Ligand SMILES: Cc1cc2nc3c(=O)[nH]c(=O)nc-3n(C[C@H](O)[C@H](O)[C@H](O)COP(=O)(O)OP(=O)(O)OC[C@H]3O[C@@H](n4cnc5c(N)ncnc54)[C@H](O)[C@@H]3O)c2cc1C
């Protein structure tokens with residue numbers, strides 16, 4: 001598992017117990033039973049929310065773990081860790097991906113944007129503000145992934161990328177609830193805030209139009 | 210996850226040579242299937258060859274009017290390509306019916322072809338599975354087999370191939386272009402690319418050790434009404450129970466391939482000639498040798514009805 005000095009304990013005093021056990025669950029299984037010899041390390045750089053970072057990490061580190069455990073950007077969440085839930089969605093060179101299913105080392109030199117880079121508590125991104133306004137969450141765990149995904153969805157529609165529900169493949173895709181639901185299907189919300197999420201995205205789309 | 214070493218390939222031929230030279234090596238492209246399986250220690254490569262820097266990310270016209278799709282073209286970009294949307298709509302539709310927006314942004318053409326089965330016993334390392342551990346048995350036979358194959362199965366394995374894209378590629382008569390470790394290139398018709406499980410379900414394609422996919426080539430457009438219909442347990446973001454890729458011409462002739470029913474995209478030439486006679490006649494040929502379990506017998510009817518819906522839609 002990651003060495004404990006990598007955890008910013010001061011920010012998490014109350015959560016130390018929970019954090020530590022989450023970290024054990026999150027650590028790659030093989031890392032506990034390290035065979036003879038150290039795991040292979042690799043040096044690379046990531047540009048995250050505008051800041052360049054030099055990293056030297058176990059090759060097995062996912063982009064998600066690099067962001068959370070090493071750069072302490074804990075806004076991006078680990079849900080299933082298998083690309084099924086979308087909680088780990090970030091923007092890489094402007095495109096949304098699941099950060100859990102990619103190795104950090106494969107992103108040497110890439111520009112990553114996480115929820116922390118979209119807006120701040122005093123200067124919310126319009127999508128963040130709309131999620132607050134429309135109550136697009138309950139527990140909030142999936143929200144960073146939902147918001148990153150939603151921002152990308154509006155760009156994808158603008159770029160003319162069709163979806164499964166687009167009736168005419170050769171026309172500019174429409175911006176409607178059916179399209180948004182399909183395009184957001186890679187982000188699961190176990191509280192079921194879906195209809196408010198669609199309202200929030202529709203609101204932002206309307207004000208951008 | 211087991212530890213591994215890592216390199217970035219500089220050219221397709223170097224990548225193939227490195228993969229043949231290094232025991233336990235695997236290529237990694239989008240990583241969306243390989244890393245999933247590595248986390249579960251179902252795949253345990255000791256060396257990863259990252260192919261993402263290879264210039265295989267273009268879609269180019271071929272001299273005979275077809276399209277050559279680079280191995281690294283992302284599923285999103287392939288589905289959105291104007292030529293694909295216009296001339297190979299069944300491919301766009303199949304891609305858009307698969308996975309999620311995030312995954313399609315990463316998933317590559319070659320990686321999609323080579324994604325492994327979603328058989329739950331293949332994923333459960335506590336269960337016997339001939340595909341994961343040759344000789345250990347098949348937990349799906351006699352187990353939960355609702356998702357499993359109904360044609361082309363063997364006593365060793367009844368898994369399906371999960372790709373939607375591959376079903377469309379099959380109905381479009383695509384070929385897979387490769388480079389081998391000695392630098393020689395070859396083209397493999399998709400029909401010859403995937404193997405049936407037989408006694409060796411762990412060997413899924415006719416690729417040889419180290420062979421790298423460089424592109425998938427589509428022949429010149431055949432026109433017609435192109436439809437991909439996927440039936441699944443929820444409206445989005447789920448694998449197919451049954452899927453139909455069809456190209457139907459104005460004169461009523463056409464071709465059909467099915468997904469979710471076999472270890473590879475399922476196509477039977479003799480079934481195509483039955484298309485003017487309707488879904489029942491086609492399915493009778495296509496699934497003639499069906500061997501179902503009590504849990505997946507419904508797929509035969511489902512396949513026929515899905516095809517009937519597709520043919521009705523094609524008639525307009
Ligand atoms: C939650 C979830 C839902 C999904 N739903 C669907 C769905 O509904 N329909 C569907 O079709 N798919 C679905 N997928 C699967 C997805 O389409 C695949 O994971 C993806 O296409 C794999 O592409 P990749 O580039 O990420 O492959 P990788 O994971 O990088 O590689 C897969 C395999 O291909 C090999 N490989 C990669 N490139 C080459 C090359 N150039 N030459 C030779 N070998 C190569 C690798 O060694 C590896 O064995 C889903 C996946 C997830 C995680």
Ligand code: SF4
Pocket residue numbers: 326328329330331337338339340341346347348349350365366367368410
């Ligand atoms: S059906 Fe194939 S993949 Fe599934 S358990 Fe049997 S051998 Fe393994």
